[in-house]
Amino acid sequence: MIELKQVSKRYQGQAGMFSAVDNVSLTIDDREIFGIIGESGAGKSTLIRFINALEQIDEGEVWVDNERVDHFNKKQLRQHRKDVGMIFQQFNLMNNLTVEDNILLPLSLHHYEDTIAIDELLEFVGLADKRHHYPSQLSGGQKQRVGIARALITKPKILLCDEPTSALDANRTDEIVAVLKRAHQRFGMTIVLVTHELDVIQNLCQRVAIMEAGKVVDVVAIQTNTAFKDAKSYHERVLEVLKHGES
């Protein structure tokens, strides 16, 4: 279980200090697929990066499996980060490494007891025929599948996804959503996914936190696919689609 307790993070902005994340409390269950949606600058990336301590909090507490992440020493952090995979909007692949070597990269950095065999993984993400290709020879969707395979190879308990489909067109987005769904079914990790794309939330997530200006203004269970309706605020528009169902 992931628990954020009244976490805040301040940055220096043009008009002085401001809260990028403002007193947020959230609980994410084991094996849940949990979305975080909000407009640009809402604090989504900052928030998700608290979970693997890539970002330090100013106030509050971050707990994962009843351990306090924001109090970890270096050794504990290293161990914790081995349990947390991450995929990124811009894929973050090494251009001078092949598909296979990109996926194997985490294993060359740390020792892992239990991993997924590279052949199985290449098959799983549909890149068996691309194993000796370089990133520059791949489409965006294929690059992201490499990113997913690289995150999965260490069998993470938690997979953090920061805008995994935002650099992709609609078809490739569906493809990545499908791969993440299958990965969740197969490996059963907790997935925390940041996006500003409502259809990704609807098609993949079980609950979603709606962020506005550093605050989580609501957490909504996802039930139905409905048409986008006119509503006043961003929060209301998201609710309209996710919660109220057909009317």
Ligand SMILES: Nc1ncnc2c1ncn2[C@@H]1O[C@H](COP(=O)(O)OP(=O)(O)OP(=O)(O)O)[C@@H](O)[C@H]1O
């Ligand atoms: N290192 C930093 N220094 C100063 N301000 C920062 C820093 N990192 C983020 N911010 C600011 O904090 C706010 C939240 O940023 P964050 O990246 O978490 O937003 P986001 O919701 O992920 O946005 P996007 O959808 O554009 O990725 C923004 O106003 C951003 O400019």
Ligand SMILES: [Mg+2]
């Ligand atoms: Mg972001």
